[in-house]
Each structure stands twice: as structure tokens, then as C-alpha cells.
Amino acid sequence: MRKLTPVQSVALMLILRFVYAMNWYNVSPFLTSISGSYAEGSSGSGLILSAFLLGAGIFQIPSGFLASRIGTRNVALWGMIIMSVSVFLSPLSPDFIIFLVSRFFVGIASAFFFSSGIVLLGQIDKKNIDGKITMFNVSFAAGGGFGIILFGELGRFIPWQTSLYIAGIITAIPSVLALAMIPDPGVIRKTMKGIASKAFSPLMLLLSIGIGGYWALNFTAVEYLNPYTFFKTGSVNYAGIVGSIALFSGILGIFILPFARKYRPIMVTGGLVIFLSVLVILIPFTDNAGLGAIALAEGIFSITIFSAEYYYVVLLETDETVVPLSIATMNSFQIGLGSLIAFVFSIIYSSNKDLAWCSLGLISLILLPLSIPVLLKVEKISSIT
Numbered sequence: 001m002r003k004l005t006p007v008q009s010v011a012l013m014l015i016l017r018f019v020y021a022m023n024w025y026n027v028s029p030f031l032t033s034i035s036g037s038y039a040e041g042s043s044g045s046g047l048i049l050s051a052f053l054l055g056a057g058i059f060q061i062p063s064g065f066l067a068s069r070i071g072t073r074n075v076a077l078w079g080m081i082i083m084s085v086s087v088f089l090s091p092l093s094p095d096f097i098i099f100l101v102s103r104f105f106v107g108i109a110s111a112f113f114f115s116s117g118i119v120l121l122g123q124i125d126k127k128n129i130d131g132k133i134t135m136f137n138v139s140f141a142a143g144g145g146f147g148i149i150l151f152g153e154l155g156r157f158i159p160w161q162t163s164l165y166i167a168g169i170i171t172a173i174p175s176v177l178a179l180a181m182i183p184d185p186g187v188i189r190k191t192m193k194g195i196a197s198k199a200f201s202p203l204m205l206l207l208s209i210g211i212g213g214y215w216a217l218n219f220t221a222v223e224y225l226n227p228y229t230f231f232k233t234g235s236v237n238y239a240g241i242v243g244s245i246a247l248f249s250g251i252l253g254i255f256i257l258p259f260a261r262k263y264r265p266i267m268v269t270g271g272l273v274i275f276l277s278v279l280v281i282l283i284p285f286t287d288n289a290g291l292g293a294i295a296l297a298e299g300i301f302s303i304t305i306f307s308a309e310y311y312y313v314v315l316l317e318t319d320e321t322v323v324p325l326s327i328a329t330m331n332s333f334q335i336g337l338g339s340l341i342a343f344v345f346s347i348i349y350s351s352n353k354d355l356a357w358c359s360l361g362l363i364s365l366i367l368l369p370l371s372i373p374v375l376l377k378v379e380k381i382s383s384i385t
Contacts, residue, residue: 002181003181003183004181004182004183006124007125008181009125009181009182009183010121010124010125012174012177012178012181013117013121013124013178014135014136014139015139015174016076016080016113016117016175016178017117017136017139017140017143018139018140018142018143019080019143019170019171019175020080020083020113020114020117020140020143020171021139021140021141021142021143021144021147022147022167022170022171023083023087023106023110023147023167024052024110024144024147025144025145025148025151025247026147026150026151026164026167027048027103027151027160027164028148028151028152029148029151029152029155030151030160030163031044031048031049033155033159034048034099034160035048035096037160038095038099040096044096047100048099048100048103050339051100051103051104051107052103052104052106052107052110053107054104054107055103055104055105055106055107055109055110055111056108056110056111056335057107057111057332057339058108058111058332059107059108059112060114060115060328060329060331060332060335061325061328061329062111063075063079063111063112063115063116063328064116064324064325064327066112067116067119067324067328068322068325071184071185072116072119072120072185072324073116073120073123073184073185075112075113075324076112076113076116076117076120077113077182078179079109079110079111079112080109080112080113080171080178080179081172081175082105082108082109083110083171083175084169084175085168085172086102086103086109087102087164087168087171088164088165088167088168088169088172089102089168090102090103090106091160091161091164111328114327115325115327116324117136118133118136118310119314119323119324119327120185121133121136122314122323123185124185129311133310133311133314134253134254134303134304134307135254137250137307138250138251138253138254140250141247141248141249141250141251141253141299141303142248142250142251144222144247145244145247145248147167148243148244148247149244151167154166201316201317201326201329203316203373203374203377204313204316204326205329205333206370206371206373206374207312207313207330207371207374208330208333208337209333209337209367209370210367210368210369210371211269211273211309211334211367211371212333212334212337212338212367213277213337213341213363213364213365213366213367213368214273214276214277214305215306215334215335215337215338216334216337216338216340216341216342216345216364217276217277217280217341217360217361217363218276218298218302219338219342220338220342220345220360221246221280221298221360222243222246222247224345224349225242225243225291225294225295226239226240226242226243227239228291228353228357229243229288229291231353232288232291233288233291238292242291242292242295243295245292245295245296245299246298246299247299248299250299252299253299253304253307254303256300256303256304264379265308265312265378265379266372266375266376268308269309270368270371270372270375272304272305273364273365273368275297275301276297276298276301276302276364277362277364278361278365279294279297280294280357280360280361280364281357281358281361281362282294283357284353284354284357284358309330310327312374312375313327313330315378316374316377316378316381341360341363344359345359345360
């Protein structure tokens with residue numbers, strides 16, 4: 001089978017990112033149905049989400065080591081194959097534990113694709129890397145929204161098992177094509193000793209934790225804006241609109257990047273994190289229209305923040321074979337920290353919703369200063385290059 005050109009390869013990678021995101025959110029409409037099928041209570045829904053995040057978080061760093069050793073293409077594309085198989089087989093689970101294991105493997109697969117996929121984009125075509133990273137994140141926003149809406153509609157007509165079979169097939173088609181048609185960029189691989197020496201860069205740790213508070217804020221806001229809007233307005237339709245806006249508006253983030261490039265990293269990243277954190281603190285005090293506006297801002301500007309964050313790693317790490325590990329390490333810390341903060345948020349939310357939102361924004365603001373040394377170093381590198 002013929003190999004794709006760089007432009008075609010990048011386009012196919014963005015399609016993979018789209019279906020990857022779809023599999024983050026396509027079980028959300030079925031959480032209650034799945035738990036009920038296995039005679040589990042409401043706690044079963046939380047375990048389904050936790051199993052996925054556990055796999056995604058634990059295997060971020062191993063996936064980075066593996067990519068630096070055997071190549072980003074192999075790790076990213078085989079990760080998508082594993083994801084398609086795991087999603088397709090999950091409805092066959094004879095009991096709830098096996099189903100959780102299948103979701104754990106979907107999480108592992110997402111860890112394999114994520115950091116390696118970002119780096120593979122740059123290896124395929126080194127021009128406009130920050131623009132490609134933005135498109136990578138925009139594809140995630142579109143795929144996540146698509147997953148919620150499509151599978152929410154499918155759930156009205158067909159069982160959740162059939163919906164996940166469909167998701168597995170949708171994921172498998174571009175994954176198999178990519179494995180067959182995207183050429184290997186031929187990057188030199190590192191020995192394990194050479195990789196391990198750069199596993200935990202102090203700069204990467206500062207950036208991970210400094211922006212980690214906002215990662216938690218964004219993840220939690222997407223999950224809770226829908227039920228909170230329903231709580232405040234009593235409207236299922238408006239709550240659904242607000243929840244969708246938080247994801248789909250990320251597509252508009254692509255138009256923000258050209259303006260963001262003109263300003264200092266500390267102003268772009270730091271300023272946007274402060275702005276969005278303050279908006280979340282104000283959620284308890286806003287009206288119905290304000291909730292939609294906050295969801296819109298979160299969706300649009302989160303794309304700019306995360307795209308910039310990943311691009312900073314590419315700039316800071318001079319050895320491109322170690323970039324997958326650096327991004328994976330950062331993502332692992334942020335998923336772990338984000339999951340912990342989201343858990344604490346859920347506890348506070350159950351007793352005092354307003355306090356929960358204020359706490360979420362404050363945590364993001366408190367952790368942000370840790371990223372300042374990294375942002376200043378990025379500015380210095382950017383001024384030279």
C-alpha cells in the first residue's frame with residue numbers, strides 16, 4: 001500500500017485525534033445504563049471514569065519511554081489499534097470487573113497515542129509545529145463534542161453495547177489505514193539509559209504542576225458545567241447546550257493562536273489562566289447567560305493554553321527523541337493532580353456547590369506561579385530563535 005505525503009499524514013493524524021477524543025466521552029451518556037446492566041449502583045459510574053483515567057495516567061510515562069526507544073509512530077498508531085479493540089470488546093464483558101479492565105485498557109491506549117501523536121506530527125512535517133499542535137487540540141474538542149452528541153442520540157434508539165461496537169469500528173478504520181500508510185519518520189532511537197537520565201526535568205515538573213491546577217479546572221468544568229447549569233436553571237436543554245459549548249467552542253481556538261504568538265508566553269499562558277480561573281470563581285455569582293459565556297471562554301482559550309504548553313516542551317527539549325517522554329511525564333503529573341483535585345471538588349460540591357467552584361479557581365491561581373521560571377526561559381529561547 002502506498003505511503004501518504006506529509007500533508008496527508010498530518011490530516012490522518014488529526015482524524016485519529018478526533019476519534020481518540022470520541023472515546024474519552026462516548027460512554028458518558030451510558031454511565032447509568034452500563035452500571036445498571038451489571039447491577040451496580042451509582043458508584044459504578046464513577047468507577048468507569050476512574051478506570052479509564054487510571055490507565056491513561058499510569059501509562060503516560062511508560063509510553064514516553066517506549067516511544068523514545070522504538071519510535072513515536074509505532075507507539076502512537078499501535079495505541080489506536082489497542083483502543084479500537086478494547087472499545088469493541090468491552091460490551092462482551094461478562095461482569096463489571098472485566099468491563100472496568102476494558103476501560104483501563106482504553107486509558108492505556110490513550111496514553112500511548114497522546115504524547116507520541118503530538119511529536120509524530122512534528123516529525124512528519126517540521127513546519128509550523130505550534131499550529132499543528134493547536135489543530136491537534138482542536139480535533140480533540142471536536143471529537144469530544146461529537147462523542148457526547150452522537151452517542152447520546154444513539155442511546156435513544158439502540159443499546160449501549162451496540163453503540164460501543166460502532167465506536168470500536170469507527171476507531172479501527174482510520175487506525176488501520178494510518179498504520180499501513182503513514183511512513184516512519186526514521187528518527188534515531190535512544191537507549192534506555194539515555195532516556196532515563198532525562199525522565200524528570202525540573203523545568204518539566206514546574207510546568208506540569210504550575211499549569212496542572214488549570215488542567216484540573218478545565219477537566220472538572222467540562223464534567224460539571226452541565227449538571228450545575230441544570231441545578232441553577234432547571235432546563236435540560238440549556239444545560240446540554242452549555243455542556244456542549246464547553247467542548248465545541250474549542251474549535252474556535254484555532255483563530256486565537258495567530259494573535260497569541262505576538263505576545264510574551266508569560267502574558268499569554270499566565271494571563272489566560274488567571275482570566276479563566278477568575279471566571280470559574282465567579283460561576284456562583286453569574287446568571288444563566290453568564291454560564292454559557294463562561295463555557296464559551298473556557299472552550300476557546302483552553303485550546304490556546306494547552307497548545308502553548310506542549311509547544312513549550314518542544315522548544316525546551318533540544319533532543320527530539322526525548323520529547324515524547326517529556327510530554328508524557330507532564331501529562332501524567334497533570335492527570336494525577338487533576339484527578340485528585342476533581343475528587344476533592346466532588347466532595348465539596350456535594351455539600352456546597354458555590355464553595356466548590358471558588359476552590360477550583362483558587363487552586364489554579366495558587367499553583368500558577370510555579371510555571372513562571374519556565375515561561376521566562378521559553379521567552380528567552382523564543383527571542384533567540
